[in-house]
Amino acid sequence: MTALSGLGWSRFFAAQLDPAEVGLVPVRIATVHRSRMMAETGTGQIRVYPQAHATATEFAVGDWVLVEPGGQTVVRRLERRTLLQRQTEGARTRQLIVANVDTMFIVTSCNDDFNIARLERYLALVNEAGITPVIVLTKIDQLEHARSYSDEAKALQRDLPVVALNAKAPDAAGGLSPWCGPGQTVALVGSSGVGKSTLLNALAQKAPTEAQLTGSIREGDGKGRHTTTSRSLHAIAGGACVIDTPGMRTLHVSNATAGLDMLFAEVTELAPNCRFKDCSHAHEPGCAVQAAVAAGDLSAARLDRWHKLQAENRANTVLHSGPRGNKTSNAKGRPR
Known part of the structure; x- marks a missing residue:
């Protein structure tokens, strides 16, 4: 299992194997397409397919699955340790982003892409998934002082690690090494053009001919162009x-x-x-949260963003009601 350990195989997954499954081969999903997937074996990649009753959309990059020796059909997917997923506009089911990730590098650049509200959204979902978040600030070489960006990012969440770097510098990978040890899995999320592909190339130390394509930034608005079009796993x-x-x-x-x-x-x-257990922290008397704002201990802007995200979460969260075995799903508030 030495080769598999390098892919993130651990006791958590090994403990899920039934005695009857000893002969099956564990592989890790590296890419997911509409009807097929590629999986890492520890010695290379193979093409695998979901069972007849399943679809590829039920799998996430990072999943561990079992296949027959020499086979290509997934026999069973192992229970996930962590899973990042999101709700997309008009979709009934949530989109699977990545599975079995230890650390999430939330990448943003020190320019117009830096957006506190969007970073808080990423953090909420990454926290919920049970993944350790790290804010990675890129393009610091384009600034004289990046300290203000770091300070704002650190204030977003208690004990939040923040790393500022130039993804093109030779030592770029060194600042992220504490989270990139043997057997660990990290993922990169962020807007297009913030330097994720450049950072991937630095972490993987790929030769120029094997490097991930990188894109330029539009001069008009500082936004990036899409260079990564699908999720993929790399050693x-x-x-x-x-x-x-x-x-x-x-x-x-x-x-x-x-x-x-x-x-x-x-x-x-x-x-x-607060005086009332169901306090909304908006207008009730005896509200400890509003008192903290009045005393200058809590930012009014921060509380306003809390209200907005709480309302959005309630509106988008599906509730299950009805007798056991006959539950119906409804979203609170208006569908988004």
Whole structure:
């Protein structure tokens, strides 16, 4: 299992194997297409297919699956340790982003792409997934001082790691090495053009002929062009794996109550001191949260963003009701 360990295989997955499955081969999903997938074996990639009753959309890059020796059909998908997913506009089911990831590098550049509200959305979903978030600030070589960006990012969540770097510099991968040890899996998320592909090339230490394509920035608005079009898993220097993802144009918060509580810990911890248990922290008398704002201990803008994300989460979160075995699903509030 040495080769598999380098792909992230651990006791968590090994413990799921039944005695009758000893002869099956565990492989890790590296790419997902409409009707087929590619999987890493530890010695190379093979093409695999879902069973007849399943579709490829039920699998995420990073999943561990079992196949017959020499076979291509997935026999069973193993239980996921972590899963990042999102709600997309008009979709009934949530889109699977990545699975079994240890650390999420939330990448943003020190220019017009830097957006506090969007970073908070990423953090809420990553927290909910049980993945360790790290904010990665790129393009610091284009600034005289990047300290203000780092300070703003660190203030988003308690004990949040923030790394500022130039993805094109020879030592770019060094700043991220604490999360890229043997057997670890990291993923890159962020808008197009922030330097994810450049960072992937630095982490993987690929030769120029094998490097991921990178794109330029539009001069008019500082936005990037899509260079990564699908999620994919890569082995990187140091013995870890990295999953690259395309830029996401929309990011709705849903099913992320615990993630929001972690993100806005200062609000969560003040809430029990409010006079009313169901305090909305908007207008009720005896509200400890509003008192903190009045005292200057909590930013009014921060609380306003908390209100917006809480409302969005309630509107997008599906509730299950009805007798057991005959439940119906409904979203609170208006569908988005």
